[in-house]
Amino acid sequence: MADNREVLVRPARPDDNAALLDLLRRTPQMGSVTLTFEREPDFFSGALVACEAPQVLVAEHGERPGHLLGMVDIGQRQQYINGQPCRVGYLHDLRIAAEGRGGRVLGALFRAIATAMQTPGSWMEAVILEDNLIPLGIVGRGRAGLPNFYPNGRITTSLLPGRQSRRHADSGLQIRAASAADADAQAMQQLWQQAASRQGFPVYEVEALLAGSPYYLGLRIEDYWLACLDGQVVGVVGVWKQKAFKQTRVARYSPWLAALRRPYNLYSRLFGGLHLPAVGDTFDYLHLHGLSVRNDDPLVFQALLEHVLAHQVQPRQSLVCGFFDDDPLAQVVSRYRRQTLHSRHFLLSYDHDPRPAQAHGHRHVEIARL
Structure with missing residues (x-):
């Protein structure tokens, strides 16, 4: 891409479903187990489970409409904050295709997010896996155009x-x-x-x-x-x-884990453990x-x-x-x-720290x- 003008950000449409599903498959999380987090067969059904009011933004190449370089959902859901119902934004499903990395696509998406958060005092939340080192590194360094990420605790998923x-x-x-x-x-x-x-x-x-x-x-x-x-x-x-609308698929095992998978599964079947x-x-x-x-x-x-x-x-x-x-x-x-x-867990804002309130x-x- 030659410049920022070639990255166009717009709201997702129903006819983007196939391209959104393809983008999820093309953006695995790397590790000893490489995983893809999928939403087959309908991306938007899964989006309505994460948020009552999804707001999915997609980034596409200006000269290739429909070819998605990135996406993010900043939908809202009702939560109790200080004992009262409150609409809380949730930043999630941030994906950047390999050909969109280098900062332009991420910057374009966050400029759109900044526009959506123009209301004074607005904030949202995000959750980032500790193994997902790239976004944690971006958050830790800070970057022009991104909101402030305020650490708000650690979550253990079992x-x-x-x-x-x-x-x-x-x-x-x-x-x-x-x-x-x-x-x-x-x-x-x-x-x-x-x-x-x-x-x-x-x-x-x-x-x-x-x-x-x-x-x-x-x-x-x-x-x-x-x-x-x-x-x-x-x-x-x-x-x-x-599983009918949200899947975690194994794309690859590291060589050592691939060799141990069968004996590990036998052990798990006999003594209890993750399959x-x-x-x-x-x-x-x-x-x-x-x-x-x-x-x-x-x-x-x-x-x-x-x-x-x-x-x-x-x-x-x-x-x-x-x-x-x-x-x-x-x-x-x-x-x-x-x-x-x-x-x-993070609370995000462009203009204040939401935690003290x-x-x-x-x-x-x-x-x-x-």
């Missing part, structure tokens, strides 16, 4: 194999599937509203779930599990299978979703987790959940066999929507 258990004292809790009767009784809704004290907890509506909102794609009321004590619902968690699929195949996992327990009681969460691992996670599947490292519920997950990934306390992350 992948837990099923069929494992931890002994614990009898809590008297009963675990059962939710039903339409629970929706009528407002039990789930009340627990979700009680979670408003957690910064960043999503604003969830049982009525929208029952109505088939695309924000809850593939979920039914029966996919939620309730913890009950003396007839009262004291905890809820959903189990969300997203490594063949090159070209996808990981099979379920997401914990919409977790809320009364008073952040770890015993309630453990009872729900025990039930899901024992009854919902099939052989070769994993259960994915994530917590900020200072979350007391994270200690429950740490007692189980698991593989972990670490990410950094947000009350201290436990922050929630919904891994299923990252």
Whole structure:
């Protein structure tokens, strides 16, 4: 590319679907396992799961319309901030094709983002994997045209194999599937509203779930599990299978890992562990979703987790959940066999640091929507 004028940024259109899916396949995350994060067969269905109001921007070559050099989504979703519902922007799915690297495409995308964030006091959030060294390096150095990235905590994502258990004292809790009767009784809704004290907890509506909102794609009321004590619902968690619209595919293993994959999978099958699929195949996992327990009681969460691992996670599947490292519920997950990934959470703004205005306390992350 000769100059910036050859990079055009515009909102994505429905007829960009094939090009967006191709761009995701062309921009793997490198490492000992090279992965592509895909959204087959419809990119926009996955975008509506990440954000209630997606805002996907694409960068294309001015002389080759439809050939995408990059993309980013800066959509918005409702979260509780300081106990009140708030529309929060989420910067994600940033992808730059190999032929678009060198700064021009990234600069063009962020100039469009700056235009979208012209409202004084506006801010958004982003999550970057610690293994994703290139964007972390860009954030760390700072760059003209980019917003300020304010570090806001570390997230540990856990992948837990099923069929494992931890002994614990009898809590008297009963675990059962939710039903339409629970929706009528407002039990789930009340627990979700009680979670408003957690910064960043999503604003969830049982009525929208029952109505088939695309924000809850593939979920039914029966996919939620309730913890009950003396007839009262004291905890809820959903189990969300997203493989029909969101995939993590293995593009390549490093030579040493490729050689060890089969014996590792045998060990995992015998003793429990993450199953490594063949090159070209996808990981099979379920997401914990919409977790809320009364008073952040770890015993309630453990009872729900025990039930899901024992009854919902099939052989070769994993259960994915994530917590900020200072979350007391994270200690429950740490007692189980698991593989972990670490990410950094940032708040972004062009004109101020948003962190002081947000009350201290436990922050929630919904891994299923990252």
